[in-house]
Amino acid sequence: xxxxxxxxxxxxxxxxxxxxxxKTQEEWRAGSALQVSVDxxxxxxxxxxxxxxxxFPAMTDGRGLSLAVLLRNRLGYSGELxxxxxxxxxxxxxxxxxxxxxxxxxxxxxxxxxxxxxDPHTGYYQPSVISRESALNNAS
Amino acid sequence: MYQYNEFDRNFVxxxxxxxxxxxxxxxxxxxxxxxxxxxxxxxxxxxxRLAPMLRVAIPYGTLSSQxxxxxxxxxxxxxxxxxxxxxxxxxxxxxxALEDVxxxxxxxxDVDMHAIQxxxxxxxxxxxxxxxxxxxxxxxxxxxxxxxxxxxxxxxxEFEWLPRKFKIAVTGATFDRAAIxxxxxxxxINGSSEQPENALVDIYAGGGLGRTPVLGALIREQLPVxxxxxxxxxxxxxYNRYGRRDNKYKARIKILVRALTAEGFKAQVDEEWAAIxxxxxxxxxxxxxxxxxFFAPPSFAELxxxxxxxxxxxxxxxAFNRWMKHNVHPHRVRGYSVxxxxxxxxxxxxxxxxxxxxxxxxxxxxxxxxxxxRISHEQNFVLPHIPQDKLYGLWQQADAxxxxxxxxxxxxxxxxCPGGDYCSLANAKSLPVAEAIQRRFADYDYQxxxxxLDLNISGCMNACGHHHVGHIGIxxxxxxxxxxxxxxxGGHAGHSGESPRLGQIVGPSVAREEVCDVIEKVIQVYLExxxxxxxxxxxxxxIGILPFKESIYAKAA
Ligand code: HEM
Ligand code: SF4
Numbered sequence: 001x002x003x004x005x006x007x008x009x010x011x012x013x014x015x016x017x018x019x020x021x022x023k024t025q026e027e028w029r030a031g032s033a034l035q036v037s038v039d040x041x042x043x044x045x046x047x048x049x050x051x052x053x054x055x056f057p058a059m060t061d062g063r064g065l066s067l068a069v070l071l072r073n074r075l076g077y078s079g080e081l082x083x084x085x086x087x088x089x090x091x092x093x094x095x096x097x098x099x100x101x102x103x104x105x106x107x108x109x110x111x112x113x114x115x116x117x118x119d120p121h122t123g124y125y126q127p128s129v130i131s132r133e134s135a136l137n138n139a140s
Numbered sequence: 141m142y143q144y145n146e147f148d149r150n151f152v153x154x155x156x157x158x159x160x161x162x163x164x165x166x167x168x169x170x171x172x173x174x175x176x177x178x179x180x181x182x183x184x185x186x187x188x189r190l191a192p193m194l195r196v197a198i199p200y201g202t203l204s205s206q207x208x209x210x211x212x213x214x215x216x217x218x219x220x221x222x223x224x225x226x227x228x229x230x231x232x233x234x235x236x237a238l239e240d241v242x243x244x245x246x247x248x249x250d251v252d253m254h255a256i257q258x259x260x261x262x263x264x265x266x267x268x269x270x271x272x273x274x275x276x277x278x279x280x281x282x283x284x285x286x287x288x289x290x291x292x293x294x295x296x297x298e299f300e301w302l303p304r305k306f307k308i309a310v311t312g313a314t315f316d317r318a319a320i321x322x323x324x325x326x327x328x329i330n331g332s333s334e335q336p337e338n339a340l341v342d343i344y345a346g347g348g349l350g351r352t353p354v355l356g357a358l359i360r361e362q363l364p365v366x367x368x369x370x371x372x373x374x375x376x377x378x379y380n381r382y383g384r385r386d387n388k389y390k391a392r393i394k395i396l397v398r399a400l401t402a403e404g405f406k407a408q409v410d411e412e413w414a415a416i417x418x419x420x421x422x423x424x425x426x427x428x429x430x431x432x433x434f435f436a437p438p439s440f441a442e443l444x445x446x447x448x449x450x451x452x453x454x455x456x457x458x459a460f461n462r463w464m465k466h467n468v469h470p471h472r473v474r475g476y477s478v479x480x481x482x483x484x485x486x487x488x489x490x491x492x493x494x495x496x497x498x499x500x501x502x503x504x505x506x507x508x509x510x511x512x513x514r515i516s517h518e519q520n521f522v523l524p525h526i527p528q529d530k531l532y533g534l535w536q537q538a539d540a541x542x543x544x545x546x547x548x549x550x551x552x553x554x555x556x557c558p559g560g561d562y563c564s565l566a567n568a569k570s571l572p573v574a575e576a577i578q579r580r581f582a583d584y585d586y587q588x589x590x591x592x593l594d595l596n597i598s599g600c601m602n603a604c605g606h607h608h609v610g611h612i613g614i615x616x617x618x619x620x621x622x623x624x625x626x627x628x629x630g631g632h633a634g635h636s637g638e639s640p641r642l643g644q645i646v647g648p649s650v651a652r653e654e655v656c657d658v659i660e661k662v663i664q665v666y667l668e669x670x671x672x673x674x675x676x677x678x679x680x681x682x683i684g685i686l687p688f689k690e691s692i693y694a695k696a697a
């Protein structure tokens with residue numbers, strides 16, 4: 001069974017999960033798991049997916065972060081959001097704050113590093129998908 | 141200036157801890173060269189031709205005396221006793237050891253500083269007018285808005301992995317000393333410092349230098365300042381999603397703006413902004429007042445202008461008189477002046493400062509100027525609030541340690557990148573050219589007669605030395621393996637009050653030995669054609685490039 005990093009009831013954990021059969025945008029239909037590329041345009045139909053994965057072509061490709069924010073904040077998608085592909089353990093905390101709740105990484109060591117640094121700060125300067133709190137709002 | 145609170149301190153300390161762990165994993169072999177590169181860049185660490193280079197953020201160029209002393213001791217403890225003032229108001233150390241960087245970052249965090257996002261494809265240090273809060277021509281102090289943007293952009297979860305680096309500049313004065321026209325986003329704030337929440341902002345996007353120089357387009361006028369962050373978010377999101385990632389030379393926002401046209405880009409940003417809940421994301425007025433309070437004027441004394449005293453001192457000492465003329469600028473408060481301490485002494489690389497000089501500047505800031513220091517994008521120190529009756533004493537001390545040169549704004553006060561001596565991307569050396577020009581034009585009366593003249597030198601088309609916006613620009617090029625220099629004329633960055641413009645290339649490039657002669661010919665043409673009191677730039681605008689071309693490339697008779 002593959003192991004990955006998953007947020008369960010607000011807590012990130014490394015766990016075993018069942019293999020998911022991802023479908024591309026062309027093959028996909030309501031109720032199945034949808035995998036999209038970072039340059040996809042979000043569509044309301046996606047709300048019917050059992051799970052959505054965004055595939056990162058490179059660790060430095062930030063498009064997947066914006067896409068995740070749009071899924072969460074614009075489309076109102078509240079289901080499982082998975083980061084796949086060239087995902088890096090040191091970027092996991094950005095993924096988490098953009099609304100991903102599952103992160104795939106190739107090995108145990110990377111999973112552990114990602115878990116260790118999933119929330120490197122006790123507070124952040126700007127609100128995010130997962131928290132309305134920020135240094136800016138604290139002032140008022 | 142802005143004072144860190146517990147939140148900010150925790151944040152930078154936690155950032156150091158994270159980076160220390162990344163460095164350790166790299167040194168143990170758990171992170172590849174490639175992976176670590178991306179992580180270290182976001183903490184300002186480059187690996188250069190001779191050694192690593194660490195770029196320390198000096199937010200919008202503002203620094204306390206305590207911070208400058210800390211930079212001086214870092215340069216002694218971890219480097220070779222000097223630092224380099226960059227054209228983006230930062231300080232660079234050229235010889236730190238990679239293993240020491242976490243300790244350097246901790247030393248910075250201990251004085252409320254960091255190197256976060258000073259390199260890499262992310263939002264960089266926000267820059268502004270080096271005279272902010274002091275300049276006589278200022279409408280509104282830009283620094284509270286810079287600090288707002290600094291905080292908002294720090295480790296922004298969505299915008300840390302952009303197609304390319306991203307630079308924001310802000311101005312609130314009549315004369316734009318921040319060069320907002322050549323930044324990815326340029327922000328002009330309109331309003332008054334008493335009511336920051338009522339300010340209105342004009343937003344330019346898509347400017348930049350580098351190999352495709354472009355002036356930014358005005359995409360939003362008179363936006364209420366509470367929407368500054370959401371509007372910036374809209375721009376960043378459009379850029380992050382649609383900016384090119386296939387070719388790094390086409391990845392800056394300027395290429396996207398050009399591809400969509402300014403109107404098309406604006407339409408897309410406006411559409412994105414309309415979809416953001418921008419009332420929820422509005423900056424609360426209380427937050428703007430909180431930030432503005434940090435930048436309230438220091439407790440200025442009730443002074444009179446020291447005209448008479450200065451008059452006597454200037455008469456007695458011609459060198460002081462020169463310095464007064466060029467390096468001392470009008471302050472908004474009676475009895476005070478703004479001082480530029482030039483780093484452009486012949487023989488020293490422009491922007492290089494020793495730890496002793498840093499300590500000295502810090503002590504003058506303490507004795508005379510409320511402990512405040514600025515760094516200008518022209519790579520000089522600025523002491524923003526000096527009582528006029530202290531100017532003479534300050535100048536004497538500055539002159540004794542090589543910081544009392546009279547040349548602010550003159551031809552020898554050039555902007556110059558490190559070039560082929562340090563930089564692995566260079567086509568040609570730039571420092572020896574700068575020095576040769578300084579030697580050729582050393583004569584004061586000659587320089588003074590020429591008046592304000594921006595001469596900018598870059599060692600390659602990456603344009604770190606801003607050659608496109610120099611009145612005279614010099615660009616190092618490679619011609620069949622040999623170092624040549626291309627000259628451009630008539631550029632300017634916008635600080636003379638006109639909107640910025642890119643220089644025009646005057647003709648075929650020339651060899652290093654010829655550069656000084658060519659510059660001299662350019663200046664001769666100006667001297668021959670100018671009206672009384674006409675600046676180089678106005679003269680160029682009137683007569684065009686042709687007379688210069690003819691003089692430079694005239695066949696020897
Ligand atoms: C020492 C090695 C350096 C390297 C390898 C380097 C590299 C680069 C590159 C590749 C660019 C172009 C980026 C682009 O167009 O997308 C650039 C731009 C720039 N660099 Fe440097 N740089 C170095 C040092 C410096 C220094 C010391 C300064 C300050 C004095 C500086 C200031 C700038 C500025 C202001 C730009 C902006 C031009 C623009 O807006 O495109 N750089 N640099
Ligand atoms: S302009 Fe070119 S040579 Fe000069 S520092 Fe930048 S990259 Fe290096």
